[in-house]
Amino acid sequence: MSAPGYLDALSFARSGASLEGELRADQLPRLQSNLTSDDAAVQYRIVGIVEAGRPALSLWIEADVRLTCQRCLEPFRQRVELENVLPVARDEAELARWETDDPLVDALVADDRLDVASLVEDEILLSLPVAPRHPEGECGAGFQA
Ligand SMILES: [Zn+2]
Numbered sequence: 204m205s206a207p208g209y210l211d212a213l214s215f216a217r218s219g220a221s222l223e224g225e226l227r228a229d230q231l232p233r234l235q236s237n238l239t240s241d242d243a244a245v246q247y248r249i250v251g252i253v254e255a256g257r258p259a260l261s262l263w264i265e266a267d268v269r270l271t272c273q274r275c276l277e278p279f280r281q282r283v284e285l286e287n288v289l290p291v292a293r294d295e296a297e298l299a300r301w302e303t304d305d306p307l308v309d310a311l312v313a314d315d316r317l318d319v320a321s322l323v324e325d326e327i328l329l330s331l332p333v334a335p336r337h338p339e340g341e342c343g344a345g346f347q348a
Contacts, residue, residue, distance in 0.1 A: 206230060207319040212291045212311055216251040216258035222319065223248040228268075231324040237331060239269040239278040247323045257290040257301075260311070264326055270335035275344035279337050285330050 207224050215222075228235045228243040235241065245266040252261045266283040290310040292298035301308045311317070336342065 209316040209318055210249075211315040212260065212317040213258055213293065213313040213315075215249075215317075216253070216260055216291050219251045221248065221250040226320055226323060230320050231327075234268075234324050234327055237270070237328070239271045243268045245323060245327065247319075249319070249322075252288070254288055254290065257292075259288050259290040260322075262287045262289060262322070262326060264323055266327055268327075268331075270331070272337045272342060272344075273334040274336050274342050277337075277343060279335075279341070281331075281335065283327055283330055285326060287326060 207222065207226070210220075210222065214220075224247060226245040226247065228238060228241045228245075231243075231245065234243070243266060245264065247265075248263040250261045250263075252259050254261075263286050264283065268281050268283060269278045270281050271277070272279050287309065290301065290308070292301060292310050292312050295312055298310055298312050301310055
């Protein structure tokens, strides 16, 4: 399986391009260091869209990862499914304007060599819990009443 490489974020968004594929944990070193085992499989799809007049990357990610429960210290499987739309600003000045309008905006600055694996990895890392735990009732460290 080859690495997905790079894309030009702004022209990708404007042209409505799309890209999908699969990544393994060993292609995602920062994520890998958070996982209990290396068998994570990550599927992703990136589609260029224009939303509210802004070029954007629509991102869909599905992954199965193994985390360590911080309560009982046993590994467990966690399913990650996320969808996010990331507007692409032309430059830092435009991004700053967007952030003034909406301090919570989650946007990228145009990059003609956007690292696809790194983008997917960032989104997964942001979605993982800070202190992963078994779902209620499934943890061996004690029963919930
Ligand atoms: Zn547990």
